[in-house]
Each structure stands twice: as C-alpha cells, then as structure tokens.
Amino acid sequence: MKIYTEEFLRDGILEIQEQPFEKLLVEKNKWYKCFEISKKDGKREICALSDEESGQKVKRLQKNLLHRFLRKIPIAVCAKGFVKEESYQSFLEPHIGSKYFMRLDIRNFFSSFSEDLIWKGLHEFVENAEALDMICELCTWENTLPQGAVTSPALSNILFRRADQRILKYCQTITERCSKNRYRPEAAGNENTLYYTRYADDMLFSSDFFDFSKEEYFMKMISRILKDYGFELNRDKTVISEDQIVLNGYVVGNAVWLSRRKMRDLKRILYFFRNKNHELYRIDKLKVKKTIESLKELNCFMEKNNSERNNFANSLELINYLAGCRSWLIAILQMRTEDNRTRRNLGKTKVRIEMLLSELSRCEEEKQRWAERG
Numbered sequence: 001m002k003i004y005t006e007e008f009l010r011d012g013i014l015e016i017q018e019q020p021f022e023k024l025l026v027e028k029n030k031w032y033k034c035f036e037i038s039k040k041d042g043k044r045e046i047c048a049l050s051d052e053e054s055g056q057k058v059k060r061l062q063k064n065l066l067h068r069f070l071r072k073i074p075i076a077v078c079a080k081g082f083v084k085e086e087s088y089q090s091f092l093e094p095h096i097g098s099k100y101f102m103r104l105d106i107r108n109f110f111s112s113f114s115e116d117l118i119w120k121g122l123h124e125f126v127e128n129a130e131a132l133d134m135i136c137e138l139c140t141w142e143n144t145l146p147q148g149a150v151t152s153p154a155l156s157n158i159l160f161r162r163a164d165q166r167i168l169k170y171c172q173t174i175t176e177r178c179s180k181n182r183y184r185p186e187a188a189g190n191e192n193t194l195y196y197t198r199y200a201d202d203m204l205f206s207s208d209f210f211d212f213s214k215e216e217y218f219m220k221m222i223s224r225i226l227k228d229y230g231f232e233l234n235r236d237k238t239v240i241s242e243d244q245i246v247l248n249g250y251v252v253g254n255a256v257w258l259s260r261r262k263m264r265d266l267k268r269i270l271y272f273f274r275n276k277n278h279e280l281y282r283i284d285k286l287k288v289k290k291t292i293e294s295l296k297e298l299n300c301f302m303e304k305n306n307s308e309r310n311n312f313a314n315s316l317e318l319i320n321y322l323a324g325c326r327s328w329l330i331a332i333l334q335m336r337t338e339d340n341r342t343r344r345n346l347g348k349t350k351v352r353i354e355m356l357l358s359e360l361s362r363c364e365e366e367k368q369r370w371a372e373r374g
Contacts (some may be wrong), residue, residue: 001072006130013068014061014138025137027054032141032148037317047141048148061138062150070154073125076164081199082153089331091199092252098195098206100213101245101252104222105237109201110152112231113145113159116216121159156200161231164198170221171196171205178209212240249328257342258328265307266325269318270352272301281352283359291315292363315367319360326353 003009016024031054032047049062071353075083080091095101096370106112115136126132139145145152171194179192194207203222205212212218222234244253248289249262273291275282291298292315299311310317329350333343 001069001125003069003126003131005126005128006134009126009128009131009134014064014134016061021134024054024057028137030054031058044147046148047146049150055221058138065135065138066151066154070158073158074161075157076161076168076198078164078168078197079157079160080167080197082157082201087331088199088250088327089256089334091197091202091204092247092250092256094195094197095204095206095245095252096256097254099206099208099242100206100211101239101241102205102212102219103237103239103245103247104203104205104219105234106201106203106226108231109231109232110147110156111144113156114230115140115143117159117230118145118155121161123154153200158227160198163225163231166204166225166228167196167222169275170225174210174218182271186231186319202247204245206245206252211242213242252331256332258332258346261308262325262328265302266349266353268302268305268307269298269322270349270356272298273356276315281348281355283355286361288356288359289363291318292360315360315364319357322353322357322360326350329353 003013010018010021014021029302030050030052033055034045034047034049036045043280049059071084080086082089118136122132122135126135139149139151141149141157145155175192175194192209194205194210195278196203196205198204205218210218219233219238226233239247244251246252246259249259251259270281273284273287275284295312295315295318299320303311312321330348333346333350
C-alpha cells in the first residue's frame with residue numbers, strides 16, 4: 001500500500017480535515033504527559049498520550065494510521081515484538097536446542113529514531129512530501145518516536161527493517177561459509193544455522209556451531225550495521241552463554257522455562273498476601289487494602305528475603321509486575337515445553353496471580369473513587 005497524496009492521507013486514512021489538523025499541531029505541547037520509571041540501570045522517561053482533549057484526538061488519529069496503513073507495510077521476519085500473532089514466545093522459540101547464545105541490547109531504542117530516519121524509512125511508501133510531513137508530525141515528540149505513542153511500536157519495526165535484513169543476510173553468509181568450510185555439504189541443515197530474532201531493543205542470536213565468545217568480529221560487525229542506521233549497542237547488557245541463556249525471567253535451552261529467581265520473587269509476593277486462616281490459597285483482603293495505601297510492609301518483606309525485586313514505588317507498579325508474570329506463565333504454558341507436573345504447578349500459580357490481581361485492582365479502583373470524591 002502507498003500514499004500518493006496528502007488528501008488521501010487526511011480523508012481516507014486519518015479522517016481529519018486540514019484546518020482541524022493544523023489547529024491540533026498548535027497544541028502539540030499538550031499531546032503527551034511525560035514521567036520516569038525506575039530501571040535496574042537508572043531511569044527511563046516515558047511519554048504517554050495525555051487525557052486532555054488534544055491527546056485523545058491524537059490517539060484516535062494514530063490508531064487510524066496504525067490500522068489502515070502502518071500494519072500493511074511489510075517488516076523483516078526476525079521482528080517478533082509488537083507484531084500481530086507474534087509474541088515473546090515466538091522471539092525465543094527459534095533458539096530452543098541451540099548450544100551457543102548471544103543477546104545484544106540497543107541503547108535508547110525508541111529515541112534513536114530521528115525524523116530523518118523516519119523520512120528515509122517511509123519514503124518508498126509515502127511518495128507525497130506533505131503527507132510524509134503530516135505523519136512525522138503526528139508520530140513524533142521532540143523529533144523522535146515517543147515510547148507511549150500508539151504508532152511507535154509498528155513504526156520501529158518498519159524503520160528497523162533494513163537493519164534487520166542486513167543482519168539476517170550477515171547471519172546467512174556466516175552459515176553458508178561455515179557449512180562449506182567446516183562441514184560436509186550434505187550435513188548442512190538446521191543444525192548449522194545461525195539464528196537471529198529481535199523483540200524491540202533485544203537482539204538474540206544462537207547457533208550450534210558458532211561460538212560467540214571466540215568470534216569477536218561478529219559483535220563488531222553487528223555494531224557497525226547498527227551505526228549505519230543511527231543506533232548503538234549497550235555493551236553493558238551483552239550476554240554470551242553456552243547451553244542456555246536467561247532473558248527477562250525466561251531460561252532458553254533445550255526448552256523454555258521461567259528462571260528460578262523470577263519464580264522465587266513471584267512466590268514471595270503470593271506468600272505475603274496469602275490468608276493464613278485457610279488451608280487452600282486465599283487472599284488476605286485486609287493486607288491487600290493496607291498495601292494499596294502503603295507498600296512499605298511488602299517492600300520490607302521482599303528486602304528481608306533477599307528478593308531481586310525489593311522495591312515497588314506504587315500500587316500500579318505492583319499490579320503491572322503481576323500482570324507481566326501472568327503473561328510469562330501463559331506464554332510458557334502455550335509452548336508446551338514442560339512436563340505435566342510442572343504444567344499443573346504453573347497453572348496453579350497463574351490462578352493465584354489472577355486472584356491477587358483481581359483484589360488489588362478492586363482496591364485500587366476503590367481508592368481512586370475516594371480520591372475523586374475529595
């Protein structure tokens with residue numbers, strides 16, 4: 001699909017007239033609300049669309065652009081994040097059974113997409129300069145992709161497409177060269193493949209024959225490709241391992257499962273909120289209510305038990321953490337890589353998370369209602 005005229009973009013995709021759009025641009029400083037979230041290595045600024053009228057109008061326009069245009073643009077097969085019918089599960093699955101692993105992280109991923117890169121990345125699909133200007137204005141904040149925009153995930157995959165393709169081609173070249181030089185041609189197959197998948201800023205490589213710890217030139221070449229497109233590796237987050245690799249709470253080896261550390265922290269939280277008066281697992285509703293008001297007791301409990309995650313800044317952060325854990329478990333159960341006993345235990349843990357999430361969300365909503373009443 002291509003856009004040839006500014007009128008088609010406005011009328012056929014965005015559904016907005018010229019004057020209302022220009023008026024909306026005047027209020028661009030009201031589109032986003034920026035805030036910081038804590039990370040292991042510092043803080044990250046998130047710019048989310050505001051609840052003000054202008055922010056909600058922009059959200060509607062971005063949704064129209066996403067569904068009617070951006071999702072119709074082809075992306076590289078290795079991109080697994082923010083893609084319909086793809087998931088973190090499909091990001092990891094191609095690497096199951098590999099011997100050597102390397103994970104690379106792209107520094108400041110979304111903020112590295114400049115307007116110049118957006119122009120170059122979309123030019124072949126938007127041939128009208130005025131229409132391309134409109135898309136840039138609608139989808140950028142301070143000249144980069146804001147992480148909280150509806151369109152940013154899809155745009156990141158589109159704009160990163162050429163870098164993905166070059167990296168895939170480089171991996172294919174190494175596979176062909178090594179198969180020719182080190183193996184019998186008839187033996188070359190999946191076992192001699194160098195795999196590459198990407199989930200947003202996470203790049204994962206694996207192989208049965210290519211030891212990343214010994215082939216230092218490989219990372220240098222990936223870094224050079226990224227620099228050609230304005231990106232930089234965060235070398236502090238590089239992980240090179242053998243037989244298995246741990247990523248965001250998952251362990252990838254001969255199968256995929258949750259890391260022991262993640263499971264321990266999750267079970268500590270579930271234990272903290274259990275009702276001691278019941279033999280079966282039940283939620284202590286009074287403790288949930290107290291936690292919504294103050295997380296001090298929970299944070300002290302986690303710190304006392306040497307938890308990796310020992311500090312929740314607010315109740316919404318706790319709710320989001322548990323929601324993420326639930327998603328991990330669902331993905332693991334869908335992969336069907338665990339034995340029946342482990343699957344039953346994971347299923348029980350998922351149900352307990354859902355019980356706790358339900359009660360936490362109920363108390364949080366009640367707290368918000370009281371706050372609105374003054």
